[in-house]
Structure formats: structure tokens, C-alpha cells
Amino acid sequence: MGDKNLEETISTPGRSSSRRTAIIVVAVVVALAAVGLGTWFALSRPAEPGRADVVRLDKHRVIVDNSMNLYDPLVQQFSGRYSNAISEKAGQPEEEKVLNQDRERIVRESQVNRDRLQQMAESPALQDQEVAESFKRFKDQYGAVIAYNDQLVVNTTNIYRSVGGPCAALHSSLNVAGESYAQDYVKSADECLAALGTAKDGADAETTTLLTAVEAVIRGQRDKQQEVLDSKDTFERLSKSTIAGLALLEINDAFAKAQTTYETATKDKYSKIIESANSSNSEFEGVLKKSLEQFDAASGEGK
Amino acid sequence: MTIEPVRSKRRPVLIALAIAVVVAVVASVVVIALTNFAGQQRRDSLALLKDERLTALTEARDKIQPAVNTYLAAYKKARNVPATREDAEKNSVKERDEFQQAVNSARTALSDVQKGYGDGKEADGIGVAVAQLVDSYQAYLDSMEGLVESYPRFEGLFREDAGCSGLFVGSKAANLRERQTLLTQAAVPCREAVNQLKQSRNISYVEFARTLDNEIAQLESHAETTAKSEENYNEFVRLKDEYVKKIDDATARNAPEAEYLTIADELKALNTRIKNNRSEFDFAAKRYLNGVKDMPTLVEDVFTKNVSAQIKHHDTVIPLRVQVLKDAIDAELAE
Numbered sequence: 319m320g321d322k323n324l325e326e327t328i329s330t331p332g333r334s335s336s337r338r339t340a341i342i343v344v345a346v347v348v349a350l351a352a353v354g355l356g357t358w359f360a361l362s363r364p365a366e367p368g369r370a371d372v373v374r375l376d377k378h379r380v381i382v383d384n385s386m387n388l389y390d391p392l393v394q395q396f397s398g399r400y401s402n403a404i405s406e407k408a409g410q411p412e413e414e415k416v417l418n419q420d421r422e423r424i425v426r427e428s429q430v431n432r433d434r435l436q437q438m439a440e441s442p443a444l445q446d447q448e449v450a451e452s453f454k455r456f457k458d459q460y461g462a463v464i465a466y467n468d469q470l471v472v473n474t475t476n477i478y479r480s481v482g483g484p485c486a487a488l489h490s491s492l493n494v495a496g497e498s499y500a501q502d503y504v505k506s507a508d509e510c511l512a513a514l515g516t517a518k519d520g521a522d523a524e525t526t527t528l529l530t531a532v533e534a535v536i537r538g539q540r541d542k543q544q545e546v547l548d549s550k551d552t553f554e555r556l557s558k559s560t561i562a563g564l565a566l567l568e569i570n571d572a573f574a575k576a577q578t579t580y581e582t583a584t585k586d587k588y589s590k591i592i593e594s595a596n597s598s599n600s601e602f603e604g605v606l607k608k609s610l611e612q613f614d615a616a617s618g619e620g621k
Numbered sequence: 622m623t624i625e626p627v628r629s630k631r632r633p634v635l636i637a638l639a640i641a642v643v644v645a646v647v648a649s650v651v652v653i654a655l656t657n658f659a660g661q662q663r664r665d666s667l668a669l670l671k672d673e674r675l676t677a678l679t680e681a682r683d684k685i686q687p688a689v690n691t692y693l694a695a696y697k698k699a700r701n702v703p704a705t706r707e708d709a710e711k712n713s714v715k716e717r718d719e720f721q722q723a724v725n726s727a728r729t730a731l732s733d734v735q736k737g738y739g740d741g742k743e744a745d746g747i748g749v750a751v752a753q754l755v756d757s758y759q760a761y762l763d764s765m766e767g768l769v770e771s772y773p774r775f776e777g778l779f780r781e782d783a784g785c786s787g788l789f790v791g792s793k794a795a796n797l798r799e800r801q802t803l804l805t806q807a808a809v810p811c812r813e814a815v816n817q818l819k820q821s822r823n824i825s826y827v828e829f830a831r832t833l834d835n836e837i838a839q840l841e842s843h844a845e846t847t848a849k850s851e852e853n854y855n856e857f858v859r860l861k862d863e864y865v866k867k868i869d870d871a872t873a874r875n876a877p878e879a880e881y882l883t884i885a886d887e888l889k890a891l892n893t894r895i896k897n898n899r900s901e902f903d904f905a906a907k908r909y910l911n912g913v914k915d916m917p918t919l920v921e922d923v924f925t926k927n928v929s930a931q932i933k934h935h936d937t938v939i940p941l942r943v944q945v946l947k948d949a950i951d952a953e954l955a956e
Contacts, residue, residue, distance in 0.1 A: 339634040343637050343638060343641050346638060346641055346642065347644075347645055350641075350642065350645030351648075351649070354649025354652060370955045370956050373952075373955040374952045377949070377951050377952035377955065378746075378948075380948050381746075381945050381948045381952070384945055384948070385945060387941055391934045395934055402828045402832075403831075406831040406832050407835070423756075427753075437746065493900065495900035495903070495904065496897070496900060496904065497900075
């Protein structure tokens with residue numbers, strides 16, 4: 319309709335004034351469109367942080383906090399399946415399958431949780447100084463929980479791959495009284511030591527300490543058995559193998575010590591991380607609650 | 622003539638302006654109304670998702686576990702009559718169907734949740750929560766279907782179906798070589814059934830089948846070692862008799878001392894062989910017995926430990942996923 323009228327005005331004589339009219343019309347339409355768009359924007363996202371932003375941020379806080387509870391069952395599932403695949407020698411494709419399904423699920427979980435924290439960081443409610451500061455602590459602490467679990471998955475993979483794999487045979491399936499024990503032991507120990515060496519890649523301090531301790535124990539035993547092999551006569555062989563046999567008795571103590579050290583260290587580390595996360599969560603919750611109360615008080619006064 | 626063009630020029634301009642204004646106003650009103658309408662529609666569908674579809678999903682899941690238990694009990698009862706696997710499957714078909722229906726309803730409820738949010742493909746907070754819930758819920762349904770599907774195979778392992786009970790040959794064999802032969806014979810059909818169980822959709826069966834497979838291999842290897850040791854031992858007894866004869870012979874002949882020394886050296890070597898044979902035998906025999914003794918526990922653990930741990934896992938994860946989705950919807954609906 320409008321277009322037809324415009325054409326008519328243009329077809330009349332006096333071109334300069336009709337061009338001006340056209341420009342005015344266009345300008346008015348553009349201005350109105352801008353007003354329309356502006357209203358739409360104003361309606362859809364208020365510039366000032368509102369009560370809804372605080373409520374939303376609080377819900378996101380609950381979501382992140384709840385999501386942390388998923389790590390335990392997911393990590394347990396992964397480590398159970400991976401340990402079975404390794405110890406029962408299910409083969410490379412099965413191991414890969416567990417890594418791709420159950421480990422990747424945890425990796426994705428962490429990515430989602432990081433995205434959630436990032437989304438919270440963009441909330442308009444953070445224009446409030448106190449909310450922003452409290453959120454920053456929350457984000458740091460929960461980021462640490464996520465990072466801890468990511469590292470846990472790496473550690474679990476490395477430990478099972480080595481200690482649960484080639485090293486497991488050393489003290490379970492070799493016959494100590496057997497003729498070829500020393501030879502078998504040295505061979506298995508070398509495989510185990512090679513696996514322990516690669517397992518340290520990407521491991522954290524606690525896991526590296528554990529792997530190093532296990533490594534030292536196995537290397538000590540291996541060298542003693544090597545001495546048995548290197549013995550020149552039966553008498554020397556007998557005495558060396560007695561020494562090696564006695565050393566073997568201490569191996570369980572050495573392993574138990576390494577394991578206890580590892581478990582205590584990781585447990586302490588994790589409970590500290592969880593404790594800090596929990597306290598940052600309740601603090602953040604309190605700040606958000608206060609902010610909500612302020613909104614409610616303000617709207618109460620308005621009535 | 623001079624006024625006319627001016628008039629005719631101004632009037633269309635005014636009309637054009639008025640129309641433009643009206644069109645613009647109408648357009649912006651329509652835009653705002655449409656936005657609000659779409660917004661309202663989205664709010665309605667989110668409220669529906671949260672209040673009705675998620676509740677339906679939870680209720681559908683509550684029916685799965687009882688249906689699983691009813692089926693497992695019905696099958697076991699039918700099988701214990703006694704009946705063949707085929708007959709037991711026939712006689713528990715009602716419970717099997719009811720379980721399948723429960724699973725199908727749960728899958729429908731799940732796809733309703735997915736559809737309730739644009740198939741969960743959207744990458745916002747709700748979309749991600751929907752996708753996570755779908756992943757966990759589906760894993761649960763698959764594992765329960767696998768549990769039911771492979772149960773007759775699992776249950777039949779130590780019956781005549783697969784004949785794994787043939788692995789327990791101890792008392793039937795006159796000597797250890799016979800034990801080894803009987804074991805190897807029983808292991809063939811048993812292994813085949815175990816390998817089929819490895820294809821199950823339930824990981825507890827798969828892991829059990831892997832362990833059992835390795836256990837059987839261990840038993841076979843220990844059976845071979847002990848049989849060999851027994852044969853060696855008989856050989857040693859024969860050799861010992863020979864040496865006794867040799868010494869008697871040497872004494873009768875009043876043989877030179879060098880001959881005695883040679884015999885003594887040979888006897889020493891024989892003793893070492895006997896000692897090593899004994900140690901290998903003890904090692905293998907002990908492990909063989911432990912393997913046989915632990916097998917019932919291995920079977921029992923599948924349900925008492927592994928399946929129940931698996932169910933517990935899902936019982937922890939799925940409600941958390943539902944809660945996260947509900948909170949994500951609440952966040953979106955916040956006013």
C-alpha cells in the first residue's frame with residue numbers, strides 16, 4: 319500500500335521535493351523500526367539486574383553443586399570397568415571402548431560443568447559487587463573440584479595400566495618355589511618397570527610418589543633376583559636366592575606403606591577441596607539470599 | 622495551477638507518512654506480541670516438561686525394577702520345575718512381556734521429554750541437561766534389557782545347557798590325567814556359552830564371563846601341570862627302583878668307589894628333579910583347588926555384588942540428572 323503511494327508521488331512533477339518526501343518517509347520508518355526494536359530489546363532483557371537474575375543465578379548455583387555429586391558414581395563406574403578390562407586381559411579394543419565411553423563421559427561432564435560456571439559468570443546479577451566477589455570464590459573452588467576429578471581419571475588410568483596390568487602378575491602368578499622363578503621374576507619385573515615409567519606421564523604429585531615407591535620396591539626385588547641368575551655356583555645361587563626370598567617377605571610392608579601414604583595424601587587433598595567448595599557454596603548462597611531479600615524489601619516499600 | 626500541484630504533492634506525502642506510521646506501529650506491535658506469544662508458549666511447554674513429563678519419566682522407571690525381579694523369579698521357578706531352557710522361556714513369557722512393556726513405556730516417556738525440548742539438541746542449559754538425562758536413562762534401560770535378555774544364558778551356564786558344572790570333575794576321575802581330559806572336554810561347550818555371554822548388553826555378565834573364561838584357562842593349565850607332575854612322579858618311582866637295583870648290583874659285584882659316586886651324583890640330580898616336580902605340583906594343585914572352590918562365589922557375586930552395584934549407580938545418577946534438569950527449567954522460568 320505504502321509503496322504504491324510512494325510511486326505516485328515520485329511520478330508527479332517537481333522531483334526534488336518528491337525525493338525529499340521519500341527521504342522523510344524512509345527516515346520515519348527507520349526511526350519507528352528502531353523504536354520497535356528498542357522496545358523489544360527492553361522487554362526481553364532488562365539492562366538493570368533484576369530479581370529474576372538473582373533467582374536464576376541461585377538456581378545455577380544449585381545445579382553446579384548437585385552436579386558435583388555425579389563424579390563419585392561416574393568415576394567409580396569407570397575405574398571398575400577399566401580395572402576389569404585390564405586385570406582380565408580383555409584386550410586393546412575393550413580397553414579402548416571403556417576409555418572412549420566411560421572416561422569420555424567424565425571428560426564431557428567436566429566440560430559441561432565448566433560451561434555452567436562460565437554461563438554464571440555472564441549473569442547480570444554479578445553487577446552487584448558483593449555477589450560478584452562471592453561468585454568468584456565459588457567459581458574457583460568448584461573449578462578445583464572439577465580439576466581434581468579430571469586428574470583422578472588420569473591417575474586411575476595410569477595406575478591400572480601399570481600396577482594393575484604387567485605388575486599384577488609379579489606377586490600372584492609366579493611360583494616362588496619354582497625352578498625358573500628368578501628368571502621369570504626378572505622378565506616380568508622389567509615389563510612392570512617399563513609400564514610404571516610411562517604411567518608417570520601426566521600423573522600428579524601424589525600418584526608420582528606412589529608409582530616411584532612401587533618402582534623402587536620392584537627394582538630392588540628385580541636386582542636381587544638378577545644376582546641369583548648371575549651366581550657362579552650352586553652355593554652362591556642358594557645364598558642369593560635365600561636373601562632374595564627374605565626380601566620378598568618385606569615387599570608387602572613396602573607396598574602397604576606406599577599405598578597408605580598415597581591414600582592419606584589424596585584423601586586429605588580431596589576433603590580439603592570439598593570443604594572449601596562447600597564453604598564457598600554456603601557463603602554464595604547466603605549472599606544471594608540477602609540480595610533477594612533486598613529486592614523483596616524494595617518492592618514492599620513501593621506498595 | 623500554481624496551487625494545485627502543491628496540494629496534490631502534499632496530500633500524498635501526508636497519506637504516505639500516515640500509512641508508514643501505522644504500518645510501523647502495527648509491525649512493532651506484531652513483533653512484540655509474537656515475541657511474547659512465543660515466550661509464553663515456551664514457558665508453557667517448559668512447565669509441562671517439568672511438571673508432567675519428568676514425573677511420568679520417573680514413574681515409568683519405578684516400574685522397571687519390580688518387572689525385572691518378577692521376570693527373573695518367574696524364569697527361575699519355571700526352570701526349576703525342572704524344565705528345559707526353551708520350556709522355561711515359554712512359561713515365563715507373560716512376565717517377560719510385562720517387563721518389555723515397562724521398558725517400552727519408559728522409552729516413550731523418555732522420547733516425550735526429548736521432544737518436549739526440541740529433541741534436546743539445543744546447546745543451552747536445559748538442552749544439555751536433557752541430553753545428559755537421556756544418556757543416563759538410556760544406559761539404565763539398556764543394561765536392564767541386557768540383564769533380562771541374557772539371564773537364561775547366564776542361569777543355564779552350570780546346568781546341562783552349557784555344562785560348565787562338568788568343570789567340577791574331581792571325584793569322577795581315577796587319576797589326574799583323567800581329570801585333565803574330563804576338564805578339557807567340559808571346557809569346550811562351557812567356553813562357547815561363556816563367549817556368547819560376553820556379547821550381552823549387561824556389563825555385569827560381560828565382566829563375569831571374562832573372569833570365568835580366564836578362570837577356566839587357569840584350571841586347564843593347572844590340571845595339565847598336576848597331571849604331568851603325577852606322571853613324572855610315577856616315573857620317579859620307577860627310576861628310584863632302578864637305582865635301588867643298581868646299588869644292590871654294585872654291592873654284589875663289590876664295585877669300585879667311582880661307580881658309587883656316579884650313582885650318588887645321579888641320585889642327587891634325581892632328588893632335585895623330584896623336589897622341583899613337587900613344588901610345581903603343590904603350586905598348581907593349590908591354585909586348582911582354590912579356583913574350583915571360588916567358582917560358586919564368582920557366580921554368586923554377579924547378582925549380589927555387581928548387578929546391585931550397577932542398579933545403585935543408576936539410582937544415584939538418574940535422580941540427580943532429573944533434579945539438575947528441573948533446576949535448569951526453574952532458572953529459565955525465573956521471574
